[in-house]
Amino acid sequence: MSKKIAPVTQSDFIKAYRVMLTSRVLEEKLAGLYRAGMIKGGVFLGRGQEALSVSVGIQLRRGDIFAPLIRDQAGRLAFGDTVLDTLRTYLGSQLGSMRGRDGNIHRGRPREGYYAMISHLGAMIPSVAGALLARRLKGEQGVVGATCIGDGGTSTGAFHEGLNAAAVDKLPLIVVVANNQYAYSTPNSRQYACSDLLDKAAGYGVGAHKADGTSLMDCLQTLRNAIHAAREGGGPQLVVADLLRLVGHGEHDDFAYLDPKLKKSAVGSDCLLLAEKHITDQGWHTADEVAAWKRETESEVNATADRVRREPSPDPSEDDWAALSRPEYREQYAAS
Amino acid sequence: MITYLEAIRLAQQKALATDSRVFLYGQDIGSFGGAFKATKNLSAEFPGRVLDAPLSEDAIVGMAIGAAIEGARPIVEMQFADFSTCGLNQIVNHAATLFYRTSVPCPIVVRLPSGGTSGGGPFHSQSLEAIYAHWPGLVVVTPATVEDAYTMLLEAVNIDDPVIFCEHKFLYYHLKADSLPETALPIGKARIARAGRDATIVTHGAMLHESLAAAQELLEDGYEIEVVDLRSVKPLDTDTILASVARTGRLLCVSEEWPWGGVTAEVLARISTEGFGLLDAAPMRINAKDTPVPYHPDLWAAHRPTASTIAAAARRLLHI
Structure with a gap:
């Protein structure tokens, strides 16, 4: 490693915490809108995963590539996504980046390095690898790409193929696994048989990093190390963080299958509360100051939601219904 | 005389020579020159731009998609059309949906050595143009002549949308032409x-x-x-x-x-x-x-x- 890795500072921690807080408040709003029947599709929350997710998004640079997954609201906001566009996409506003053509977590701005996931897990891993290959062919150096996945996604063929292909070409890819104990309802005991998902790193010949997913400090430092290693030419880096998804798979899921022992175990803590406690314990800010941040964020999120609810829905008669960029290739037998 | 297969090789050579965004990715296509030699000598002529891939059709297409988002024009080779089903998800759910969802086009070319030859058997003979044509967001071409194999591949590279290039293996060796044309009917015209x-x-x-x-x-x-x-x-x-x-x-x-x-x-x-x-x-x-x-x-x-x-x-x- 050519450069020393800087330790995480108070300022880094507070900045990341503020994004986590915004993410949590925004997701609580989304859950409320869902219960009120105002969301067009499903709602999938990242509660309990904000520390890990924010640590990825906030430590990437402009020009890097980020392909977040389902529970990465915090990482998305940290990378440059906005409360406004999140609400627009969930509420189906015509003004959102996906224009009603796709929804909820399937959003992005690929031209800005912020890729729009497809639902098929693992698919973004080779795509980010390919993006990094293209950057290398253009002669760009020092760029990294990160993508996130869960314990369930590590069982897919695409995870294997993508990570292996990236390793063969020593691409600066960071794959972040949120080991949140469940893939929808499937527990880890039915998902994999190795003792730790991190064991897979050795098999692929990639860097290995373990994080405590409930600790913002540990997540920030671990991701900093992994991103640094990739940026300095160390090839792909696999990060595994143990944590617990604190909500159902989606807001339609009552999470009745949650093993209560997991909730009481080390992974069951709420990373946001632990981060808050760290801030007050260190004497960086008082509990009142933290509470004021939360009120301020709630007010911003509520105002944005009210604004988006007044925005136009997509108009089917205005859509060009073009899946191909060339108008002359348009299918002439489609419904009209 | 130029064979159908050589026309495909020459089209890739020309694309590499004239467009710095083009690179080739696929199994055995580097110094070996491809299972059918459709990339023979290209890795030596264009160092670093004709890359061997692991046995991973999903990753091959997935990587092409990411590269295309970043402005590259990848041409990927599926060793046989039959194996493209292992990359089907990336083709139909990722490449084919990208433009409609995000307004960012996905200019990849996926070469499928297609169709039957004597002795090919169940897994090296398939013609899959119809299943790819079923999904919105893909262009599917089936050149039947040496001239079309050449001009349509060059045109495919310049199309901003994903192109499934169904080249027919039965025509590889015995179909021959004296020369290659400079102009051709555009894709979409019979x-x-x-x-x-x-x-x-x-x-x-x-x-x-x-x-x-x-x-x-x-x-x-x-x-x-x-x-x-x-x-x-x-x-x-x-x-x-x-x-x-x-x-x-x-x-x-x-x-x-x-x-x-x-x-x-x-x-x-x-x-x-x-x-x-x-x-x-x-x-x-x-x-x-x-x-x-x-x-x-x-x-x-x-x-x-x-x-x-x-x-x-x-x-x-x-x-x-």
């Missing part, structure tokens, strides 16, 4: 490969040549068969087919694909609904048999349409 007045055969890929031979056979009986080479199955040039049927009044559609769904079904559906009044007889189609493609040369020869089975079908169409 070609009248042989003019006629008594019936129209619509076909694509290797079946063009079987159909032309059938048309020649029927000429001996005094019938002039028009043969339309679709060139691309999506977009499908319905206008050229309708115009031909307007001249002949009879339609036979021939394809090496399996019968269910498929290009022949689509062509017949379109002409029956749009050109019903042009037809003097019920339209017909012949496809390969509805089984996996068999290994033994005798079984294989009977599995797919041939000049003689096409001629026999055309005679029924003509009520001979």
Whole structure:
């Protein structure tokens, strides 16, 4: 490693915490809108995963590539996504980046390095690898790409193929696994048989990093190390963080299958509360100051939601219904 | 003389030489030059731009998509069209949806060495153009001549959308041309490969040549068969087919694909609904048999349409 890795500072921690807080408040709003029947599709929350997710998004640079997954609201906001566009996409506003053509977590701005996931897990891993290959062919150096996945996604063929292909070409890819104990309802005991998902790193010949997913400090430092290693030419880096998804798979899921022992175990803590406690314990800010941040964020999120609810829905008669960029290739037998 | 296969190699060479955004990625395509040698010597001529991939069709296509988002023009080789089903998810769910979802086009070319050859067997012989044509967001081309193999591959690289390039292995070696053209019909336009007045055969890929031979056979009986080479199955040039049927009044559609769904079904559906009044007889189609493609040369020869089975079908169409 050519450069020393800087330790995480108070300022880094507070900045990341503020994004986590915004993410949590925004997701609580989304859950409320869902219960009120105002969301067009499903709602999938990242509660309990904000520390890990924010640590990825906030430590990437402009020009890097980020392909977040389902529970990465915090990482998305940290990378440059906005409360406004999140609400627009969930509420189906015509003004959102996906224009009603796709929804909820399937959003992005690929031209800005912020890729729009497809639902098929693992698919973004080779795509980010390919993006990094293209950057290398253009002669760009020092760029990294990160993508996130869960314990369930590590069982897919695409995870294997993508990570292996990236390793063969020593691409600066960071794959972040949120080991949140469940893939929808499937527990880890039915998902994999190795003792730790991190064991897979050795098999692929990639860097290995373990994080405590409930600790913002540990997540920030671990991701900093992994991103640094990739940026300095160390090839792909696999990060595994143990944590617990604190909500159902989606807001339609009552999470009745949650093993209560997991909730009481080390992974069951709420990373946001632990981060808050760290801030007050260190004497960086008082509990009142933290509470004021939360009120301020709630007010911003509520105002944005009210604004988006007044925005136009997509108009089917205005859509060009073009899946191909060339108008002359348009299918002439489609419904009209 | 330039073979169909060499035309594909030369098109890739020209694309690499003239467009710095182009790179090639696929199994065994580097110093080995590809299973069929469609990339022979290209890795030496263009160092770092003709890359061997692991045995990972999903990753090969997935990487091409990411590279295309970043402005590259990747051409990826599936060693056989049959194996592209291992990369199907990336093709149909990622590449094909990207533009509609995000307004960012996905200019990848996926080369599929397609179709049957003697002894190929169930997993090295498939014609998959119809399944790719089914998904919105893909362009699917099926060059049947040396000239088209060259010009359509070069055109495909310049199309901003994902192109599934179904090159036919049966044509690789024996189809030859004196020279390669500078200009060509654009993708999306069918070609009248042989003019006629008594019936129209619509076909694509290797079946063009079987159909032309059938048309020649029927000429001996005094019938002039028009043969339309679709060139691309999506977009499908319905206008050229309708115009031909307007001249002949009879339609036979021939394809090496399996019968269910498929290009022949689509062509017949379109002409029956749009050109019903042009037809003097019920339209017909012949496809390969509805089984996996068999290994033994005798079984294989009977599995797919041939000049003689096409001629026999055309005679029924003509009520001979």
